[in-house]
Amino acid sequence: MKDFVVTPWEVKGEVDYEKLIKEFGISPLTQELLERIKKHTKELHPFLERKIFFAHRDLDWILDMYEKGEKFYLYTGRGPSGEMHLGHLLPFIFTKWLQDKFDAKVYIQITDDEKFLFKNLTLEQTKKFGYSNALDIIALGFDKKKTFIFLDTEYSKTLYEQAIKVAKHLTFSTVKATFGFTNETNVGAIFFTSVQAVPAFLESVKEGRNVPCLVPLGVDQDPHFRLARDVLPKLGFYKPAVIHSKFFPSLLGKNAKMSASEPNSAIFTTDSEEDVDRKIKNAFTGGATTIKEQKEKGGNPEVCSVYSYYYFLFGKDEKELKQIYEDCKSGKRLCGECKQILAERIKKFLKEHQRKREEAKKEIDKFLIKD
Amino acid sequence: MKDFVVTPWEVKGEVDYEKLIKEFGISPLTQELLERIKKHTKELHPFLERKIFFAHRDLDWILDMYEKGEKFYLYTGRGPSGEMHLGHLLPFIFTKWLQDKFDAKVYIQITDDEKFLFKNLTLEQTKKFGYSNALDIIALGFDKKKTFIFLDTEYSKTLYEQAIKVAKHLTFSTVKATFGFTNETNVGAIFFTSVQAVPAFLESVKEGRNVPCLVPLGVDQDPHFRLARDVLPKLGFYKPAVIHSKFFPSLLGKNAKMSASEPNSAIFTTDSEEDVDRKIKNAFTGGATTIKEQKEKGGNPEVCSVYSYYYFLFGKDEKELKQIYEDCKSGKRLCGECKQILAERIKKFLKEHQRKREEAKKEIDKFLIKD
Numbered sequence: 001m002k003d004f005v006v007t008p009w010e011v012k013g014e015v016d017y018e019k020l021i022k023e024f025g026i027s028p029l030t031q032e033l034l035e036r037i038k039k040h041t042k043e044l045h046p047f048l049e050r051k052i053f054f055a056h057r058d059l060d061w062i063l064d065m066y067e068k069g070e071k072f073y074l075y076t077g078r079g080p081s082g083e084m085h086l087g088h089l090l091p092f093i094f095t096k097w098l099q100d101k102f103d104a105k106v107y108i109q110i111t112d113d114e115k116f117l118f119k120n121l122t123l124e125q126t127k128k129f130g131y132s133n134a135l136d137i138i139a140l141g142f143d144k145k146k147t148f149i150f151l152d153t154e155y156s157k158t159l160y161e162q163a164i165k166v167a168k169h170l171t172f173s174t175v176k177a178t179f180g181f182t183n184e185t186n187v188g189a190i191f192f193t194s195v196q197a198v199p200a201f202l203e204s205v206k207e208g209r210n211v212p213c214l215v216p217l218g219v220d221q222d223p224h225f226r227l228a229r230d231v232l233p234k235l236g237f238y239k240p241a242v243i244h245s246k247f248f249p250s251l252l253g254k255n256a257k258m259s260a261s262e263p264n265s266a267i268f269t270t271d272s273e274e275d276v277d278r279k280i281k282n283a284f285t286g287g288a289t290t291i292k293e294q295k296e297k298g299g300n301p302e303v304c305s306v307y308s309y310y311y312f313l314f315g316k317d318e319k320e321l322k323q324i325y326e327d328c329k330s331g332k333r334l335c336g337e338c339k340q341i342l343a344e345r346i347k348k349f350l351k352e353h354q355r356k357r358e359e360a361k362k363e364i365d366k367f368l369i370k371d
Numbered sequence: 372m373k374d375f376v377v378t379p380w381e382v383k384g385e386v387d388y389e390k391l392i393k394e395f396g397i398s399p400l401t402q403e404l405l406e407r408i409k410k411h412t413k414e415l416h417p418f419l420e421r422k423i424f425f426a427h428r429d430l431d432w433i434l435d436m437y438e439k440g441e442k443f444y445l446y447t448g449r450g451p452s453g454e455m456h457l458g459h460l461l462p463f464i465f466t467k468w469l470q471d472k473f474d475a476k477v478y479i480q481i482t483d484d485e486k487f488l489f490k491n492l493t494l495e496q497t498k499k500f501g502y503s504n505a506l507d508i509i510a511l512g513f514d515k516k517k518t519f520i521f522l523d524t525e526y527s528k529t530l531y532e533q534a535i536k537v538a539k540h541l542t543f544s545t546v547k548a549t550f551g552f553t554n555e556t557n558v559g560a561i562f563f564t565s566v567q568a569v570p571a572f573l574e575s576v577k578e579g580r581n582v583p584c585l586v587p588l589g590v591d592q593d594p595h596f597r598l599a600r601d602v603l604p605k606l607g608f609y610k611p612a613v614i615h616s617k618f619f620p621s622l623l624g625k626n627a628k629m630s631a632s633e634p635n636s637a638i639f640t641t642d643s644e645e646d647v648d649r650k651i652k653n654a655f656t657g658g659a660t661t662i663k664e665q666k667e668k669g670g671n672p673e674v675c676s677v678y679s680y681y682y683f684l685f686g687k688d689e690k691e692l693k694q695i696y697e698d699c700k701s702g703k704r705l706c707g708e709c710k711q712i713l714a715e716r717i718k719k720f721l722k723e724h725q726r727k728r729e730e731a732k733k734e735i736d737k738f739l740i741k742d
């Protein structure tokens with residue numbers, strides 16, 4: 001029996017990433033591949049060291065091409081169903097790092113159409129969130145000369161003409177099997193994956209020649225690119241390569257992806273210091289029921305959402321992480337102190353992020369592309 | 372057993388329009404309605420006199436609104452899968468007449484996306500046909516200040532944003548039942564009806580208030596508007612009213628709609644004088660096998676494609692039509708002469724049309740709207 005579900009619109013249960021690799025038919029990121037990346041980047045991003053980006057499709061091919069002198073571009077995106085939480089930032093933080101290291105153009109698709117079609121939200125709401133999310137993305141430091149952000153509904157003249165070329169090669173049977181649609185799914189939702197496929201070859205259309213594309217994303221989005229990889233060669237384009245991240249864990253325990261519908265499950269980029277203090281104080285930990293017991297028996301960082309936060313974003317380096325892990329296990333590091341240190345680091349991060357987010361308001365027009 | 376099929380993508384067999392009225396749930400154009408129209412237009416277009424436009428949805432409501440001072444706009448369209456034949460001109464000739472009589476704005480949608488998605492044509496081909504078809508439409512004399520022609524792929528920023536609002540209310544079940552789609556239909560084709568619905572409320576979006584819309588069309592297109600009429604009120608818009616035409620008959624006999632894939636079945640607007648002479652000479656008639664027999668027993672105009680051509684477009688008036696009919700029945704008018712007169716009238720029409728079509732090349736930018 002499957003005890004977890006991962007689709008672009010639903011993530012449920014504790015995800016077994018080994019199983020997911022088999023189920024999705026993706027490849028694990030091997031040590032050999034990491035070494036090849038390091039040859040070009042000099043250092044490895046912690047997301048790679050820690051296998052937070054853990055799997056890929058054709059990343060070896062992207063490196064082959066790069067080594068032959070064919071540069072790739074990057075494509076990632078955001079579904080604007082609400083404000084962004086820290087987990088939503090992962091692919092963008094990583095994409096920004098790749099941009100710097102490989103001097104790559106970046107396309108960022110904000111799917112206001114998708115969230116309108118799949119959720120109980122108006123288009124006005126998803127657009128508003130889209131603009132707000134764009135500020136968070138810009139705040140991460142993307143190169144304004146090489147980064148192109150668009151809302152689908154504001155770039156749909158460009159997108160629709162290409163999307164129908166993809167759509168002509170996708171039957172209802174195929175999208176039904178891939179996404180678990182039913183006959184009651186709306187026809188916009190059925191069409192949508194065609195729109196998400198477009199930025200994976202748009203640079204090639206613009207350049208009038210094939211340009212390799214690498215897509216960093218949360219692994220739940222992989223099915224879109226499984227289809228895109230089938231269709232794009234039929235249109236004369238390269239298959240996009242993909243690099244997949246794990247899900248940032250919920251503050252309420254490991255059984256859920258963080259979600260905008262559960263505000264206490266995540267730290268949002270727009271949260272106040274009080275929000276952070278309260279959420280971290282109430283976070284699910286691997287601690288024992290009493291301090292006495294924990295000092296004796298130790299805690300369990302494996303199930304602890306606070307430890308996860310250090311692991312994903314707030315541990316200084318591998319050495320510190322290892323220390324936190326061991327001190328928790330041994331009962332030396334107690335939850336109160338551990339939470340307090342984390343809360344301070346998050347607040348520091350958010351203060352800086354929110355400042356850059358304000359500045360991004362002045363810069364947004366340099367990033368946005370529209371028809 | 373049904374001996375004919377009418378869908379937007381297939382018309383087969385000899386259409387029984389009485390049956391079609393029941394099957395589609397549309398209303399016959401009554402004498403009472405024609406009188407109401409005549410009150411405003413002074414004279415009735417031959418297409419109305421002859422019941423070539425034979426059915427409607429909510430035309431009475433359009434007249435109610437008009438009489439209360441709420442003017443309507445017109446919306447019709449063209450699927451650019453090839454050059455246009457005379458049958459394709461019917462809705463446009465009629466729409467132009469309605470524009471003149473009711474001083475109405477006209478939106479004309481050229482569905483290059485649809486023909487790409489449903490046919491074995493490239494988008495380059497459907498666009499090329501789209502531009503060529505636009506010339507035929509403009510040649511009919513539309514008012515350039517009040518007529519807005521667009522190719523879907525060149526107006527898709529405007530269209531897509533509205534289309535997804537329609538799409539959200541249409542399930543696969545619904546479009547499957549309406550159009551006879553299967554699980555192997557491509558997802559662009561499944562989505563497409565949402566795009567065709569948009570011009571039926573676009574004027575209301577632009578004006579920021581509800582404006583009644585009347586759609587003159589070939590009856591095969593009715594299913595799109597059956598769906599649009601279900602969905603638009605959910606978006607706060609009026610249901611579009613519709614007025615339906617019969618199919619212009621094939622030169623090869625009554626069992627087929629004219630078709631671009633059978634060049635001899637129709638006179639195309641781009642045909643030469645030689646083409647016309649040849650096609651009319653070879654046309655299927657209601658004549659007897661010998662002249663002697665025909666003089667004795669008469670011909671049968673009911674099944675005659677040549678008579679149909681007089682009936683639909685080339686009869687001077689009701690009086691002449693009646694005369695042709697009777698002279699055929701009595702054996703007085705023979706096929707050779709009847710064909711020759713028709714060929715001359717068609718050639719005269721085409722010569723004038725082709726001249727205006729050339730002039731339209733200079734005017735096209737005044738009609739085309741793009742994002």
